[in-house]
Structures are given as structure tokens and as C-alpha cells.
Amino acid sequence: MFDIAVVGGGLVGLPLALGFAQAGFKVAVIDAQAPEEVARAEFDGRVSALSPASLAMFGQLGVLPHLENRLQPVTDIMVTDGKVGGRAAPFFLHFDAADNEAGPLMHMAENRHIRIAAQKAAERAPDTLHQIAPDGAESFARDAGGVEVRLASGRVIRARLAVAADGRASRLRAFAGLKTVGWSYDQMGIVTTVEHELPHDGTAQEYFLPSGPFAILPMQGNRSSLVWSEKTALAKTIMAMDEEGFARECAKRFGDYLGAHRPVGPRWSYPLGLQLAHDYVSERIALVGDAAHVLHPLAGQGLNWGLKDAAALVEVTAETARVGLDIGSLAALERYQRWRRFDAVSLALVTDGLNRLFSNDVGPLRLLRDVGLGLVGKLGPARRFLMREAAGGSGDVPKLLKGEPV
Template sequence: MTKNNTNIDILVIGGGLNGLPFAIAAASAGLEVVVLERAAPEDFLSADFDGRVSAIAHASRNLLRSTGIWDHVEATQPMLDIRITDGPSKCFLHYDHRQLGDEPFGHMVENRHLRQAMAKRATEIPTLQMRAPVEYSTIERTPDGVTATLSTGDEISARLLVAADGRNSPLRKQAGIKIVGWSYDQAGIVCTVAHEIPHHGVAQERFLKPGPFAILPMTGNRSSLVWTEQTERAKVIMALPEAEFAEEMAKRFGDYLGKLTVVGPRWSYPLSLHQSERYVDQRLALIGDAAHGMHPIAGQGLNLGLRDVAALAEVVIDAARLGQDIGGDMVLEDYQRWRRFDSITLLVITDGLNRLFTNEIPPVRLARDIGLAAVNKMPKLKGFFMEHARGTVGKLPRLLQGKAL
């Protein structure tokens, strides 16, 4: 058997919702990029592989537009309003996109449609190779470069290795990068619901005793539920027959959208927080879940990963144009400085919100209800929170501003 040796600029491990957009951004600037993905394409793009729906914030859509991915995205639902309530309390917080302009807060897109769009865009870029299903057997990093031996026996040499291989990242472990984090003893139940009455693009976030119950608008008269329960209770609910599951869901959903019908399968995921002690190592950069993971309470998980994508792409492409070593320590440190503080800040906020809104002590409930009502009546403060929901706060990489690299 002939062994092939390939020399490239960047090797990306993981062709998911963070790895592939980074590869597309880098390759669009002329860098030679190879992506290794162990799932077969036909599995990777099916609803059974990932039935979740992602909230693509306004800034994240800018990235997808700038990289040409958005042109291939089908069936998107604009998120026009966000309504936040605390259990049975009559106090609420309402975000109206018209207070910031004509653009929605974001768009709801099924993950499989995002994957499909990314896969189509990848085929349009001559300097990008997507190899799937392929795994590596060994990866060696030295001060001079990266060498990966594939399960096929082929070898790939690169200047930079990007780990987009998930929250249990083997590359992160191989590099000896520790994580700080904890389990919430909660699970997220995810399913799609059809309803009689239109949702009008309004997303609902209801804080219930076990955790948040999010109702996210999808195309047509459909919504995606992200339903938080204690781990053991979630197992019981997931095991219920269809009719009983629908009954439990309806108790929490309410009747404001009319008759409800669960459509398609249901999924359950353990909820936890993790933060890598560092995002870089010799010739290695972590992005997305390999670098951090957060509670879905604010629906910002994918958006946080795409901020990594935009920042890493910018520092690498700028370095390449200046003739610098794209996998060198100075370039990787620039990326880490840019991203780590922002990520820690958002993880702390989401962790605090989850703990605050699952606390049933009466004075705490009263304080947060007063807080929701107060913010709702303070235009400047509410505007700041709405900009956060759009992903437009902080030092934004050019891709998140809608600018090409």
C-alpha cells in the first residue's frame, strides 16, 4: 500500500459546528486546510445524529454570511422577541428587536441544516479538504510543526493543529491541559413541538424550579423545547410513553399556542460547565467545546464557540499575511488573550443565573422578580442586555462585525 504524505498549513480535528466554519474561514483566505471527521457524512447530516436547534445570534450570522455559509442555510426562523418569566410570577422581561433596529436578535436553525450548509460551502473552496469518516492513530507536535498519522496509514504535516473535537477532547487531554468545571446534576430534554397558534417569532425562557424551560421558535407552527430537569427526574420523563411525555411537557408549556403535538424523537443531554486552564499549547489551539462548555440557560453555547472561530481565524490569517509563523507561540497567545477572559465571563454569568433561578428561598424569589421588572422599565440597561443577546458586546473580531478577512 502506498503511503501518501500531505503538507498543509492547518489540520483541524473535528468537522462540527466549530471546526468546519474555522476551516472555511482560513481556507477562504488561501491557507491549505484539512479537516478530519470520524462521522460519515450521511450520518453527520441526518436529524437522528443531532436533533437540536441552535440560536444563531446576530453577530454569529454575520460570521456565517461573511464566510459564505449563510447562502446555503435553509429553513431559518427569525427570533424577533424574547420573553423571560420567573415561574408563576407576573413579573417579566421583554426584549423587542425593534428597539435596536430592523434586524432580529438572531435566527433559529436546525443543527443538521447548519451542518449541511457548512458542508456545501466547504466543497466550493479549493484549498479545503474534508476527510470523513477518517480518524488519526497518532499526532506528534514539535516546535517545528505537527505530524498526524491517519488510520489509513497516510501522513499529514501541518504548521497548526486546531482541536474542535468536543468537550471530552482527546487532543486537550493529550496536551495535558486541565479543565475546571462541575456537573449541575441536571439534564436537558430536547424535542420539537407542533402547535395550533403561530409563535410570531417570540422565544420564551421560563425559569421553573428544576431549571429553565425554553420555547424557541422554529419554521412553521413549530417550536424547539430545551427543558431542564434534575438528572434522575429527566430519566423518568424520557422513559415515559409518548402520551404521558406529552402530558408532562404540556404542564410546563401552557396553552398559549393551542393544542400541542410532540413531533420527531426526543433527546437528553447531561448539563455541566467546564473551562480549560489554557486554550493553547505547542502548535495547538482549542476552540468550541474543546475549550469550554456552559449551561444552555442563555442559548449561547454555539455562539461562544463561533467567537473562538472568528478570533482564531483573524489572528492566524493576519499572521500569515505578515509572513509570521501561524502556529507560533506569539500568534497563539494573541488568540488566548482575546478569548479566554470573554469565555470565563460568560460562563460565570450563566452559572450564576442557573443557581439564582433554581433557588426557591422566598427572599431570593422576590429579589429576582423585582429585578426582572426593574430591568424591563430601564431602557438603557435593557438595551445593554439586548445587545448581549445579539452577541454585539465587547471587542468583536471582524467576521462577527460582518467584515471579510
């Protein structure tokens, strides 16, 4: 019998399990993929923007020492409007690390390096952490005392609390009857890595193009990750192009400010949409990360918000156990829901509104948003407020995000 079963051992699930183990719980983390499989470059070529709060959490969990030499500091963020093949708008929003007392605005890391670092931390975690992989969760059963997870291997795991960290199509969420609301943006995200002649100097660029945002995110060396939102029909055409055609499409949007450049390595695509769970908890079951909320990537906060879920759930569960209450009871889990749901819904609505405002070529709207970007860029307090929000240090911050033990 485990205290907690975490279904999904990915970028949020494994750190969550590390947090539970560090708090003294006997935890099983179940993942259908073998650890060596998810660490391959071909498995996930995306990068993630890690806030200072997320790095503090990784430090407390023992992940950061295995990741430090893989981090690219971001010292400037430039946000502007534009058109494919045209000049950027004269108004822009500039976030500068000089305005940020904590240092770099964020750090970029390849997802595979985050997975490897978390895996190394798990190997050194307390022996109350049990990794079960590769072995997928096939079915679930629930009674007054706990949740049973039947695995593909036939093994049955029983725990007092089960946590869904198994992504946007969560099977555990479906079993719990937790409904979602959402919609498609008729956009696809295209991700690839570009090598370029000139150094990026730690600057991240985000251009709002009529078809969707186009982000250039600095990586280590003279490399950047492109996170490119495009209308679905055109995205499928671009993804089907040969290397030369794909490079031409990248060049139309990338420009020449970093000199000669070319895409390297694989390319990936995935549909973009918004999805929010009505409820994050039911009796003995809680949702975290993409199982609870899927946001548009334009704000770069998806992983940070998932880690904030994880930190809050660990803290609530630990405090519940300390006073001798049932960690899987709905009364205990509803505190976690109150803590996290409002934040996630608020960010989802902001990103949804920004995507709709900027993903068009309507003249009056273009003028309004360009002037708005310029005004926010000139107002120091407004700009610094946005930086604090992105850093993860505002509101009721869980202890792990402060780098403190639970």
C-alpha cells in the same frame, strides 16, 4: 504538509476551516462522522440561536445562501419565573426587536440545516480546503516544526498548527496537556420538537422553573423546540416514559398559550455542566468551541461563542502569516487566547450564577429575582445593553463577525 489541521468538522470546526481556506491557508478538516450522517434529523435534533454577528460571518463564508430559507426570525424574547403547573410570575423581562436597530434579535436554525449549509459552502470553497471524513483522529505527535495527526485509516496528516474543535471530551486537548476546570449541575437537558395549534409569532419563551430553565424556541411553521433542564434523576425517568407520559410532562410545563400541542419526532438528553479550559493554547495547538468552554444552555450562546473563537483565531493566524511569523508558535497563539478567554470565562460565570439563582424554590430568592427581572425589563438602557451583548456586536469584534474578509 498542511498549514492547519482542524480536528472536528462540526458546527464550529467546518466554519473555522472555511475561514482558514478563505484566508489562503492550506487546511485539512478531519471528522469521524460522514457528512451525510451528521445531516440526518436523527443525528442532532437541537436548534441553535444564531446572533446577527454569526449570520454576518456565515454570509462572508458562503454558508448563509444555503441556510436563508431555513431560518426563523426571533422578534420577541420573554423571560420569567414560574412553577411546574402554575402561573408565571407577574414580573418578566421582555426583549423586543423594536428596540434593536439590526432587526430580529436572533434567528433559530436546526443544527442539521446549519451542517448541510456549511457542507455546501465547503463544496464551493477554495481547493486549499481538504475534508477528510469519515476518518477519526486516533493519536498525535508534536515537534518543533508541527503536529502529526494519525487517523483511524492509518493516514498521517502533518500541519504547522492543529486546532481542537472536537468537543468537550477533546482528545487533542488531552494530548496537549491543557487542563480543564468545571462541575456538574446535576441537571440533564431534554430536547424535543413540539407542534402546536397557534402561531408562535417569532416569540421565544424562557421559564425559570425550580429544577432549571425551560425554553420554548420558535421554529419554522407552527413548531417549537423545547430545551428543558431537569434534575438528573427525574430527567432519566421522563426520558424512559412512553409517548403519552412524555407528552403529559411536556404539557405541564408548556401550558396552553399556543393551543393544542404534541411532541413530534425523537427526543434527546445530555448532561449539563460547566467546563472551562485553563489555557486555550500550547505550542502549535489551539482550542475552539466546546473544546475550550462548555456553558449552560440557558443563554443560548454556545454556538455563537464557538464561532467567535473561530473568527478570532482565523484573524490572528492570518495576521501572523502576513508579517512572516510562525503561525503555530506560542507567542502568536497567545494573542488569540488573550482575545477570547476572558469573554468566555465572563459568560460562563454569568450563566452559572443565573442557573444557581433561578434553579431553586427558596421564597426570598424567588422574590428577589422576580423583582430583578421586572426592574431590568423596565430599564431601557440595561435591556438594550443585554441585547447588544447577545447580538455579538460588543467589545473587540473579529472581522468575520462583521461580515468582512480577513
